[in-house]
Amino acid sequence: MLGPKRAKVWPGLAVVLERSGLPRVDVMFGGRYWPAVRAFLDRYHHADCELRDPVQQRGPGADARTGGVRPRRGVGRE
Structure with a gap:
């Protein structure tokens, strides 16, 4: 994860990350339970966002034209 030159830094870094x-x-x-470490690092580096389905990110019933945000009723209408 850090490489041989920075391995000495890990104990202090681990305390902070814990x-x-x-x-x-x-x-x-x-x-450490490795699957949980990997999940933590994916969340820490926002890698889990890339793995999700874009439709699920917008939520149910979201409009793809507005980037998943539904305009409020009556807003922008006169």
């Missing part, structure tokens, strides 16, 4: 939701080291197994 405050933001990085899974902690499991005492029984002696490591």
